Amino acid sequence: MLEMDEIQKRLLREVADLHKVPEGAYNIRANGESAGRVSTENIEIEPRESGDGLTIRIKPNTKNESVHIPVVMTKSGIKELVYNDFYVGENADVTIVAGCGIDNCGSQDSEHDGIHRFFIGKGANIRYVEKHYGSGSGSGKRILNPGTEVYMEADSSMEMEMVQIKGVDDTNRTTKAELAENAKLVIRERLMTHGDQNALSFYDVQLNGEGSSADLVSRSVARDNSYQKFDATLTGNAACSGHTECDAIIMDKGTILAVPALEANDVDAALVHEAAIGKIAGDQIIKLMTLGLTEAEAEEQIINGFLK
Amino acid sequence: MLELKNITFQVNDEGSDKEIIRDISLTIPDDKLVVITGPNGGGKSTLARLIAGIEKPTSGQILLDGEDITNLSITDRAKKGIGFAFQQPVRFKGIQVFDLIKLATGTNLSVGEACQFLSAVGLCARDYIDREVNSSLSGGELKRIEIATVLAKASRLSVFDEPEAGIDLWSFQNLIEVFQNMREQIHDSSILIISHQERILNIADEIVVLKDGKLEKQGSREEILPSLMGTASAVPECRKNFVAKEDAQEC
Numbered sequence: 001m002l003e004m005d006e007i008q009k010r011l012l013r014e015v016a017d018l019h020k021v022p023e024g025a026y027n028i029r030a031n032g033e034s035a036g037r038v039s040t041e042n043i044e045i046e047p048r049e050s051g052d053g054l055t056i057r058i059k060p061n062t063k064n065e066s067v068h069i070p071v072v073m074t075k076s077g078i079k080e081l082v083y084n085d086f087y088v089g090e091n092a093d094v095t096i097v098a099g100c101g102i103d104n105c106g107s108q109d110s111e112h113d114g115i116h117r118f119f120i121g122k123g124a125n126i127r128y129v130e131k132h133y134g135s136g137s138g139s140g141k142r143i144l145n146p147g148t149e150v151y152m153e154a155d156s157s158m159e160m161e162m163v164q165i166k167g168v169d170d171t172n173r174t175t176k177a178e179l180a181e182n183a184k185l186v187i188r189e190r191l192m193t194h195g196d197q198n199a200l201s202f203y204d205v206q207l208n209g210e211g212s213s214a215d216l217v218s219r220s221v222a223r224d225n226s227y228q229k230f231d232a233t234l235t236g237n238a239a240c241s242g243h244t245e246c247d248a249i250i251m252d253k254g255t256i257l258a259v260p261a262l263e264a265n266d267v268d269a270a271l272v273h274e275a276a277i278g279k280i281a282g283d284q285i286i287k288l289m290t291l292g293l294t295e296a297e298a299e300e301q302i303i304n305g306f307l308k
Numbered sequence: 309m310l311e312l313k314n315i316t317f318q319v320n321d322e323g324s325d326k327e328i329i330r331d332i333s334l335t336i337p338d339d340k341l342v343v344i345t346g347p348n349g350g351g352k353s354t355l356a357r358l359i360a361g362i363e364k365p366t367s368g369q370i371l372l373d374g375e376d377i378t379n380l381s382i383t384d385r386a387k388k389g390i391g392f393a394f395q396q397p398v399r400f401k402g403i404q405v406f407d408l409i410k411l412a413t414g415t416n417l418s419v420g421e422a423c424q425f426l427s428a429v430g431l432c433a434r435d436y437i438d439r440e441v442n443s444s445l446s447g448g449e450l451k452r453i454e455i456a457t458v459l460a461k462a463s464r465l466s467v468f469d470e471p472e473a474g475i476d477l478w479s480f481q482n483l484i485e486v487f488q489n490m491r492e493q494i495h496d497s498s499i500l501i502i503s504h505q506e507r508i509l510n511i512a513d514e515i516v517v518l519k520d521g522k523l524e525k526q527g528s529r530e531e532i533l534p535s536l537m538g539t540a541s542a543v544p545e546c547r548k549n550f551v552a553k554e555d556a557q558e559c
Contacts, residue, residue, distance in 0.1 A: 247401070283394075287398040289382040290392040301403065301411065306400075306401050
């Protein structure tokens, strides 16, 4: 495929499930440079004039197409800030796969900060998948700070799946969304931290249009000495519905701070939040042990299921 | 065959030792369905948990096919051939019914094979195989799935702790059929059910009565059941334990 080494290919598999060149439009960024870019008739990917990111334009009524824009970094000591803007035409229906993998075998920190902005036209449906993954035995940290802004026009919908299971030392995620009439936003975040990792996740969702809805669910596991903060604010400015849920398993000496917040500025705004943090229930482990699993195997199964 | 020899189990209750199980010796032979009954608080569930290894006896010995398993862990006992169905089945977020059945068999079985175990407990397999074992399932549905996992495990001895608890009458009638079918296919294994339901006692080969932690009576169904009728040890199905009708999907 592209001019990439084996480690880069492995990272690509981890973050984008890519085993070969993806179908449809794509841009693969490796160590700060584009390793390959393809536009299609309906999806145009252009570098920004400033050279620090991409502009992706999806034509109205584009159906069943996909865009892959994964990033892989294998050099120690790289720090980059990238802006990617997505303009999604009316009634388009596409899948966007992003994600970043860092392999750092060196002693210097490697950091990728990606700012994604989505301008979603009327009636468009977007499925967005973003996976983060880190590997490498170096002492340099693997740092990812994703910023996501979503501007949704009337009757549009967006489903975001954000996953970070392994290897990222520090992450500070900020997600902002503004929803017009009948726009629908679904966010599923899955996170596992271990070692001395830190993961911060901030959400600010503004339900501005009548009939808009947001459903934000975070499932996370904090192991070893890791720290997580989940801070989600839903603001209802019209007759709308919103739900936010933080469901977390804590293990070892992990720390989790959940700060769900709701703000209703309209009498017909219906907002709900739930937050639960706890260790794995003893009965769950015992049940799996009665099926022949060891305690460690039972824990692993429970966590895998929880984060599935 | 399972043998309990002089099993005693004590707990420390507010500073003083309390005997929950008192010197019980008991044999569960192969090819038999044995029901342990007796008044509430008599130690029935504790005995089941001692057999599964969830609790360890204060003294005494547990033998499975002649091998001493008293000091084995829950996992090792499961591997040796002890299956256990919880009185209150556990819920798991994210783990699907199929995952649980697959773990129970310890093999990479197909969806089709897993579905057979659900059908065997009267659930419409296609409606449940992908469901998460979470709070979206009713008590009756969970109970049947719990029993399906024990069926899937195919144990030398399968222990069911009060299978009737927390389920509706409709599900209960169905469960009786499930146990009758298990009884018919018992070859070279045995079934132990903790229950005080008359209809379950009616399908037992042997009945054991436990009271105040002691073995009060033991013998064939014909011998024991008549003396239990009308007592708390043999309750007609309409009187106890049942909740309102649930809506488990059957094919």
